[in-house]
Amino acid sequence: MTTEIGVWEIIDGKLESIDVSLAQAGKREVQDLEKWVKNNPIILGQDILIIGEQVRTKSGPLDLLGIDKSGNLIIIELKRDKLPREVIAQALDYVSDISSWDLDKVNEECIKYSQLSLEDYLNENFDDIKLEDLKVNENQRLLLVGFSIDEPLERMIEWLSNNFGVGLNAVILKYIQTKSGDEFIARTMIIPEDVEKERIRRTGNKIEPSDEPGNYEMDELKTLLQHYLAEKRATPQRIKKILLPLCLEKQVVTREMIKKELIRKEDVEDEGKAGLILTTISREIGIASRDYLRQIIEYERPNPWEKENYQLKGEYKPLIKELLEKLEI
Known part of the structure; x- marks a missing residue:
């Protein structure tokens, strides 16, 4: 009825x-x-x-x-x-x-x-x-x-x-x-x-967050990163084209640096939109299953919900340079 x-x-x-x-x-x-x-x-x-x-x-x-x-x-x-x-x-x-x-x-x-x-x-x-x-x-x-x-x-x-x-x-x-x-x-x-x-x-599908880094051997880490950075999704592409090059160039990369680079490289209209995109990058790095990203990238947490001062660990810089060149960045 x-x-x-x-x-x-x-x-x-x-x-x-x-x-x-x-x-x-x-x-x-x-x-x-x-x-x-x-x-x-x-x-x-x-x-x-x-x-x-x-x-x-x-x-x-x-x-x-x-x-x-x-x-x-x-x-x-x-x-x-x-x-x-x-x-x-x-x-x-x-x-x-x-x-x-x-x-x-x-x-x-x-x-x-x-x-x-x-x-x-x-x-x-x-x-x-x-x-x-x-x-x-x-x-x-x-x-x-x-x-x-x-x-x-x-x-x-x-x-x-x-x-x-x-x-x-x-x-x-x-x-x-x-x-x-x-x-x-x-x-x-x-x-x-x-x-x-x-x-x-x-x-609901729950995506578990984590700050714990991975502990992969170099060959396995290279394979994981290569597959991830080759993904066509917007966030892996931005990590590849924006965050990693900045980390190779600067000792410490702040949120403001990333937002400015997003505005410059992607023609993002304003800081508000750049801040939203930065949030997706930050969240991606914090997904538990992306521990290989945290193995190469360090960051600070000024607040529980915020990442700041990204750094690429020195021992992985040659690997990232090689991968970016291979992927034509």
């Missing part, structure tokens, strides 16, 4: 059903529903921030893109009336593209939407958020928003959530317009919010 919210108005001690759809009230998906959700994301759940609207993906425009306090991206698909079973395929299509986005791409969408960097926007809306501590886009959530739901879709959501821990939920709204013209929105969820949060916490 499909989930539906019934509402009655009490008039002179009698119950009168209120059954006015969004369409019947002359409300529209983009101009009305989307605006309500954008201005009041609390209706979708706790600690959700909208960072994009009509976001371009390889599968078409996504209604809204959000992020939660854990750094999970939230794909939000809105329907003015009933959520059909087909909407799940559309939403999964969106997430298959967005799951590959790096921090730079997420930041780009956030700036487009809010005119603020992701870090500034998160700090403005959430307390005690440090971007370096967030696993941005390590996991994704899907929220399907409508005013009723097909029974097969409800079954699929519960099955995927219960058996595979998929971060998928449906938010069912009820538009209410009383006889006097007052308007209300009521909400229910297929998966209770506290249950969904716990499942996301249990099944």
Whole structure:
């Protein structure tokens, strides 16, 4: 049986059903529903921030893109009336593209939407958020928003959530317009919010941080570094083209030096964007499995969340010079 919210108005001690759809009230998906959700994301759940609207993906425009306090991206698909079973395929299509986005791409969408960097926007809306501590886009959530739901879709959501821990939920709204013209929105969820949060916490991919360096023999270390620096991802390329050359040139490399070099070499617009990119470099070096990077690079920690004063260990400078020349840097 499909989930539906019934509402009655009490008039002179009698119950009168209120059954006015969004369409019947002359409300529209983009101009009305989307605006309500954008201005009041609390209706979708706790600690959700909208960072994009009509976001371009390889599968078409996504209604809204959000992020939660854990750094999970939230794909939000809105329907003015009933959520059909087909909407799940559309939403999964969106997430298959967005799951590959790096921090730079997420930041780009956030700036487009809010005119603020992701870090500034998160700090403005959430307390005690440090971007370096967030696993941005390590996991994704899907929220399907409508005013009723097909029974097969409800079954699929519960099955995927219960058996595979998929971060998928449906938010069912009820538009209410009383006889006097007052308007209300009521909400229910297929998966209770506290249950969904716990499942996301249990099944999330956790990237363990570490400051411990590796202890590889030179040949193995060379192979690991060569494979890593050959990766096409933006962060390994920046470590190869920005951080390591600076470390070969300078005894100590500060955060300000790296930001200036990012602005100079990558035509980064300002220090705010350079600071965001530096955060991704810092976080990459601190991933436990990247201990081979920490074997060659030392740094200080003026704060628990911040790395500063990078240095390339002297015994590895010839190896890094050789690798950079081989990789044509």
